[in-house]
Amino acid sequence: MKIRKLSLYILIITLILVTFTGCSKINDEEKNIQDKTNEEIDFLEDKILTVVNRYAEKQYNLQEGGINWEEIEKDIESINISLDTIILDLSEVQISNNDLVNFSNELANLNIAVSSKDEYQFMQRCSYLYSLLPTYLEKYSEDKNKINIMKLKSLMVSSFVQSNFFDWENAKATIVLAENKYKEMMDDVDYMEEYSYNLNKVYVLLQEMKNAINLEEADLSRIKYINFISKI
Numbered sequence: 357m358k359i360r361k362l363s364l365y366i367l368i369i370t371l372i373l374v375t376f377t378g379c380s381k382i383n384d385e386e387k388n389i390q391d392k393t394n395e396e397i398d399f400l401e402d403k404i405l406t407v408v409n410r411y412a413e414k415q416y417n418l419q420e421g422g423i424n425w426e427e428i429e430k431d432i433e434s435i436n437i438s439l440d441t442i443i444l445d446l447s448e449v450q451i452s453n454n455d456l457v458n459f460s461n462e463l464a465n466l467n468i469a470v471s472s473k474d475e476y477q478f479m480q481r482c483s484y485l486y487s488l489l490p491t492y493l494e495k496y497s498e499d500k501n502k503i504n505i506m507k508l509k510s511l512m513v514s515s516f517v518q519s520n521f522f523d524w525e526n527a528k529a530t531i532v533l534a535e536n537k538y539k540e541m542m543d544d545v546d547y548m549e550e551y552s553y554n555l556n557k558v559y560v561l562l563q564e565m566k567n568a569i570n571l572e573e574a575d576l577s578r579i580k581y582i583n584f585i586s587k588i
Contacts, residue, residue, distance in 0.1 A: 389448045390496060396445045397493055400435065401506065404486045405585065407431050408513055411479065412520075412582050425473050432466065439463060449496040459488055476521055483517045486510050501551060504541050505588060508534060508558065515569060516581035524572050531566045538562055554588075561587060 407428065410416055416424045435442075443456050462485050469477035490506035497503065511534035518527035538558060542548055548555060561584040568576040 389445075392445050393449050393496065396442045397489055399438070400442065401486070401489055403432070403435050404482055404489075405509075405513075408479070408482050408486070408516075409582065409585060411482075412516060412578055423473070423475060425470060428470055428478070432470065435463060436467065446492065451492050451495055455488070455492065459485070462488070479517045479520065483510075483514050486513050500544075500547060504537070504547075508537050508541075508562075509585065509588065511537060512562075512565065512581060512584055515565065516577060519569050519572075519574050519577035522572075522574060524569070527569045527577070531562075531569050534562060535566065558588060 410431065411428075416427055418424050439460065443460065446456055447453070462481060466478065466481035466485060469481050487510045490503050490510060493499070493506060494503045511530055515527050515530040515534065518524075518530060538555070541551075541558075542555060561580070565577065565580040565584055568580045
């Protein structure tokens with residue numbers, strides 16, 4: 357009888373250990389997938405912002421005039437090369453196939469704009485591609501600060517692109533959306549308490565960008581955009 361009780365006890369303990377080990381393994385796998393996906397989002401953010409910022413800083417401008425499209429091609433080539441791996445990794449989290457196809461199509465449109473040497477479409481595609489990243493991130497991540505900052509950056513990229521091509525009506529509307537996003541971040545009491553210093557800095561830089569856009573000064577807007585991105 358004692359042996360049977362002991363055997364039952366060992367069996368129960370074994371089942372508990374297996375269950376917890378299995379749960380731990382699943383949690384570790386989920387964490388690894390999320391970490392990998394975060395790396396892909398960070399990679400895309402870095403590559404897209406690098407292109408936008410180099411454009412804003414006029415690093416692609418040729419001395420004899422015009423745009424150095426070959427340099428731009430080099431800068432987006434790393435995204436093209438990595439696209440299959442990125443799509444595969446992003447599909448592991450709650451990002452739909454439609455979202456992933458949309459990103460792939462927009463990257464194709466970016467490549468077409470570069471091949472066609474269409475400066476306006478090139479910047480529009482960059483802006484739109486970047487705007488997709490925070491929407492992907494919030495589907496699986498609980499990092500509220502990262503999501504908020506990326507959404508704010510996306511609106512700043514859009515307002516810069518619009519002002520750069522003298523689309524002042526849309527630039528003004530977009531900067532209002534950026535202001536509303538900032539207010540939303542401020543209204544979150546817990547978030548505000550944790551990130552109050554950064555939010556105060558964001559406010560000053562955002563107002564500088566807004567003032568430049570309201571003045572309809574394209575070059576000043578470009579400078580204020582660079583300042584915002586470099587400090588946030």
